[in-house]
Amino acid sequence: MTNTVLLSSSLGLSPIKTTLTKNCDLGIKRRKFCCQIKWRNEQRNIIRAFMAPTRNLGHDGFPGTEFTESSKSGNWSKEVKHEDDSDVLIECRNVYKSFGEKHILRGVSFKIRHGEAVGIIGPSGTGKSTILKIIAGLLAPDRGEVYIRGRKRLGLVGDDEISGLRIGLVFQSAALFDSLTVRENVGFLLYENSSMSSDQISKLVTENLADVGLKGVEERLPSELSGGMKKRVALARSIICDITKESIEPEVLLYDEPTAGLDPIASTVVEDLIRSVHTKDEDAIGEPGKIASYVVVTHQHSTIKRAVDRLLFLHEGKVVWQGMTEEFTTSINPIVRQFACGSLDGPIRY
Ligand SMILES: Nc1ncnc2c1ncn2[C@@H]1O[C@H](COP(=O)(O)OP(=O)(O)OP(=O)(O)O)[C@@H](O)[C@H]1O
Numbered sequence: 001m002t003n004t005v006l007l008s009s010s011l012g013l014s015p016i017k018t019t020l021t022k023n024c025d026l027g028i029k030r031r032k033f034c035c036q037i038k039w040r041n042e043q044r045n046i047i048r049a050f051m052a053p054t055r056n057l058g059h060d061g062f063p064g065t066e067f068t069e070s071s072k073s074g075n076w077s078k079e080v081k082h083e084d085d086s087d088v089l090i091e092c093r094n095v096y097k098s099f100g101e102k103h104i105l106r107g108v109s110f111k112i113r114h115g116e117a118v119g120i121i122g123p124s125g126t127g128k129s130t131i132l133k134i135i136a137g138l139l140a141p142d143r144g145e146v147y148i149r150g151r152k153r154l155g156l157v158g159d160d161e162i163s164g165l166r167i168g169l170v171f172q173s174a175a176l177f178d179s180l181t182v183r184e185n186v187g188f189l190l191y192e193n194s195s196m197s198s199d200q201i202s203k204l205v206t207e208n209l210a211d212v213g214l215k216g217v218e219e220r221l222p223s224e225l226s227g228g229m230k231k232r233v234a235l236a237r238s239i240i241c242d243i244t245k246e247s248i249e250p251e252v253l254l255y256d257e258p259t260a261g262l263d264p265i266a267s268t269v270v271e272d273l274i275r276s277v278h279t280k281d282e283d284a285i286g287e288p289g290k291i292a293s294y295v296v297v298t299h300q301h302s303t304i305k306r307a308v309d310r311l312l313f314l315h316e317g318k319v320v321w322q323g324m325t326e327e328f329t330t331s332i333n334p335i336v337r338q339f340a341c342g343s344l345d346g347p348i349r350y
Pocket residue numbers: 099102104122123124125126127128129130131
């Protein structure tokens with residue numbers, strides 16, 4: 001079984017992060033808190049990936065895809081036509097999620113296909129991070145289903161019967177372990193869960209850091225890195241995998257606001273990095289990326305334009321619009337128009 005790299009965060013995994021950070025700060029070394037990590041790992045995604053065959057792609061990059069925006073029916077969600085669904089990696093079907101009295105997701109449906117770079121946008125508090133956690137298997141929907149390569153997910157990520165895809169989540173904060181070096185952070189799961197030697201892991205860490213454009217930072221502590229460098233280290237940690245396994249599996253990466261808090265240039269670096277680890281692109285050392293598909297939750301226009309091809313707009317618990325990135329600014333959907341220009345006038349109320 002292969003552990004998906006799930007990174008702790010201030011968002012969804014606060015118990016882990018809190019525990020880890022506390023232990024790190026107390027100077028307790030990796031071996032001690034690995035018991036906790038191992039316990040948590042059992043709840044992590046342990047999913048095997050099988051890459052769907054490459055297909056003949058249409059002009060928009062997706063097989064037989066056709067988008068039409070129609071306001072006549074009152075349904076602003078795009079009609080998407082596909083020849084077949086054999087390349088669907090993840091599907092959310094009519095997903096509902098409430099927290100107490102707060103009904104956050106109220107029938108969310110969409111598909112993520114092999115090779116796609118998808119953005120999820122929408123007003124604050126509309127459930128974007130929640131849907132990412134549901135896709136990653138960290139949260140269970142109250143109603144509705146999540147299908148992973150056509151197989152219905154039962155329960156959370158620890159279920160062994162879930163198979164077909166490794167799903168990694170890169171949280172909003174880079175969430176590196178404070179008292180571990182960059183090398184230990186990036187190689188963390190391999191040190192703990194693989195049969196690779198320290199030398200092998202060390203070499204792989206250096207290669208993965210090079211993939212994200214970082215050199216010579218292996219022995220630094222996170223506190224010695226800039227915000228943008230931390231995000232890149234987190235990205236390296238999310239794409240590293242055990243090379244001694246028979247098949248090196250592609251995976252889906254979910255990014256929760258990867259450029260939040262970065263200056264425009266650092267954002268561009270991270271956006272290009274997200275592109276470069278995609279199988280359709282090349283990483284910093286000219287090799288094809290390892291990520292089959294990815295989903296980015298973002299508020300940043302630059303990230304929308306630069307890092308994704310297709311958008312899902314979440315509002316009041318539903319996908320109210322979807323379309324290609326270039327259609328975002330020209331859409332006649334009043335919700336999208338208001339959001340695109342940041343107007344106070346329109347259907348979105350704060
Ligand atoms: N574990 C939880 N317990 C209680 N409420 C929660 C929990 N997780 C999320 N929520 C609430 O659900 C709503 C949606 O949260 P979520 O983080 O998914 O929104 P978001 O669209 O990602 O927001 P933002 O764009 O501001 O990051 C919020 O009101 C949040 O407070």
